[in-house]
Amino acid sequence: MPLRSARLRRGAATAAVVAALTAPLAAPPAGAAPPVTPAAGSPSPSPSDSTPGVRALTPGVARRLDAAVREVMREAHVPGVTVGAWTPDRGAYVRSFGVADRRTGRPMTPDLYMRIGSETKTFTVTALLQLVDRGRVRLDDPIGRYVDGVPNGDRITLRQLAGMRSGLFNYSEDDAFFRALTADPRRPFTPRQLLGYAFRHPVLFPPGRKFSYSNTNLILLGLVVEKESGQSLGGYIERHVLQPAGMGDTLFPGGAGFPRPHAQGYTNQTADGRVAETAGWNPSWAWAAGAMVSTLRDLRVWAPTVATGRFPDGRPMVSPATQRQRLVTPPGAFPGAGYGLGVFDVRGWIGHNGSLPGYESLTVYLPSARTTLVVLLNTDIGHAGQEPSTLFGEAITRIISPGHVFALPAQPAAR
Numbered sequence: 001m002p003l004r005s006a007r008l009r010r011g012a013a014t015a016a017v018v019a020a021l022t023a024p025l026a027a028p029p030a031g032a033a034p035p036v037t038p039a040a041g042s043p044s045p046s047p048s049d050s051t052p053g054v055r056a057l058t059p060g061v062a063r064r065l066d067a068a069v070r071e072v073m074r075e076a077h078v079p080g081v082t083v084g085a086w087t088p089d090r091g092a093y094v095r096s097f098g099v100a101d102r103r104t105g106r107p108m109t110p111d112l113y114m115r116i117g118s119e120t121k122t123f124t125v126t127a128l129l130q131l132v133d134r135g136r137v138r139l140d141d142p143i144g145r146y147v148d149g150v151p152n153g154d155r156i157t158l159r160q161l162a163g164m165r166s167g168l169f170n171y172s173e174d175d176a177f178f179r180a181l182t183a184d185p186r187r188p189f190t191p192r193q194l195l196g197y198a199f200r201h202p203v204l205f206p207p208g209r210k211f212s213y214s215n216t217n218l219i220l221l222g223l224v225v226e227k228e229s230g231q232s233l234g235g236y237i238e239r240h241v242l243q244p245a246g247m248g249d250t251l252f253p254g255g256a257g258f259p260r261p262h263a264q265g266y267t268n269q270t271a272d273g274r275v276a277e278t279a280g281w282n283p284s285w286a287w288a289a290g291a292m293v294s295t296l297r298d299l300r301v302w303a304p305t306v307a308t309g310r311f312p313d314g315r316p317m318v319s320p321a322t323q324r325q326r327l328v329t330p331p332g333a334f335p336g337a338g339y340g341l342g343v344f345d346v347r348g349w350i351g352h353n354g355s356l357p358g359y360e361s362l363t364v365y366l367p368s369a370r371t372t373l374v375v376l377l378n379t380d381i382g383h384a385g386q387e388p389s390t391l392f393g394e395a396i397t398r399i400i401s402p403g404h405v406f407a408l409p410a411q412p413a414a415r
Contacts, residue, residue: 053403054369057091061399068395069097076383076391079266080108083392084296085400087371093400094296100263100378110296113249113262114376115283116361117354119299120252120292121218122306123237125162125342127225129318129326130240136228139325139341146224151199156207158224161217162341163330169201170214172285182271185281185357186256191219194285211330211339215289222288233288244311247301250294256282258293263378265358275381278358290356296374299363303372306343307350307365334408348404349373349397353389355380360389366404373397373406 055061069083080098096108131137137146143161144153156166171177177197180187198216205212222233229236234252242250251259258279265278283291294302301312309323310316318326329338329345337346344352344364351364362375375392383391393406 054087054090054366054371054401055399057085057087057093057400062093062095064399065093065396066095068399069095069392072388072391072395073098076388077379077381078388079378080263081375081377081392082108082110082112082114082296083396084110084300084374085371085396086300087369090369090371100261102264102266108263108378109261111261112376113259113293113295114361114378115258115265115354115356115359116292116294116299116363116376117286117290117356117359118215119294119302119352119354119361119363120286120288120290121342122302122352123241123252123292124218124222124225124233124288125326126241126306126317127229127233127236128158128162128221129322129341131225131228133319133322137224143220143224146227147220149195149199150220151203152207158221159325159341160207161221164211164213164217164339165208166214166217167203167205167207167209167212168214168216168220169198169204170212171195171198171216171219174198174201177285179271181285182269185276185278188255188282189285189287191223191287194219194287213339215286218289219287225288241317244313244315244317245301245305246312247294247298250292250298250302252292253283255284256280262293263359265356266379266381267357268381269357276358278356281357283356286356290354296376299361299374299376300372303351303363303365303374304370307367337408346406346408349406353387353393355387355389360387362389362393362406364393364406366401368404369401371401373400 069081073081078098079102080100082096085093094110096110098108100106100108100112132139137158139159140157142154143150143156143158150156152167160166171194174197195216225233225236234254237252262279266275267278268275270276305311305317309318309320326341326343329340331338337344343350348368349364349366354361357380358378360377360380364373373396375389377388379388390408397404397406
């Protein structure tokens with residue numbers, strides 16, 4: 001689930017080059033520096049480039065975007081995709097392409113509910129940071145203070161969990177877990193069951209040594225939120241994040257629930273490798289790391305909210321001091337990208353992507369231009385080892401923000 005959001009057999013992966021799929025445009029300079037971390041009094045993320053660099057979304061640009069999106073769909077065999085881009089005073093672009101359901105031919109539309117995979121991580125970490133502000137937890141507390149039985153639990157901090165630097169094994173890469181899920185994709189999993197798959201493996205490295213994307217980290221943080229808030233994770237997020245943000249179409253399902261209308265999803269992450277429909281699969285296996293559902297409208301709201309730490313009405317979602325800590329995004333995980341506390345900075349774009357069997361998403365915000373980009377699609381089947389959501393993100397940003405191209409290299413499959 002991450003940059004391969006909830007990808008079962010990958011820890012952190014996403015696409016790379018799509019130059020052949022887009023009209024020729026200026027690319028980011030070779031060897032561009034990694035994203036900078038926010039300055040000590042900065043109220044919002046610091047982009048990689050000080051110039052806005054976003055094209056007006058004119059009819060001509062819209063035609064180029066239409067062509068680029070259709071070409072990625074054709075090359076990557078994507079059934080349906082919705083794209084939204086918004087820049088104040090420079091226009092908007094909202095389009096749906098293809099079908100939401102191959103059986104019926106029902107078209108993809110901007111109002112559909114979609115599973116958003118690892119974008120859930122941004123909500124779980126936001127809940128944790130709110131508890132930091134309330135003095136209920138501290139980022140440098142060891143996880144062993146809150147959850148028993150964690151390998152290196154007396155040394156791994158909440159900050160390292162949120163920043164993907166714990167060294168804990170990613171449970172979704174465990175062979176037994178993969179067999180259990182694909183044998184019955186509608187079965188429920190508990191957080192403790194998920195941790196059991198992870199903890200049977202040795203730790204990968206000492207805490208803080210390096211970046212390693214692991215869904216296990218977020219399961220642990222979800223348990224911390226529940227313990228210290230006295231509420232279910234979904235209930236806390238609903239009351240303290242979604243309601244104040246006005247995001248009435250976003251939810252943390254308790255099981256396989258999926259509001260209508262929604263798109264059918266398509267995956268080849270199955271026991272026999274054949275493509276299957278996934279709308280009825282139970283996302284409980286992803287829980288705090290990737291179970292949530294949302295819409296284009298709500299994700300348009302969420303992109304600037306999570307990137308700035310402020311609700312749409314201007315109230316702080318987390319304190320400015322805590323938000324500054326969230327946006328410290330050390331380089332090293334991917335060229336031109338850094339990972340903070342539950343968010344990426346990819347050449348100035350702040351946010352996260354998501355991947356769950358049958359669905360992928362990308363929700364990012366470019367603070368220098370106050371530009372939001374959301375991509376939602378109904379397959380997670382990769383193309384030439386690359387993530388379809390990133391193929392779209394790169395193709396779109398090459399056109400609208402050539403100085404800030406969203407590109408992430410594919411990582412080797414774990415299986």
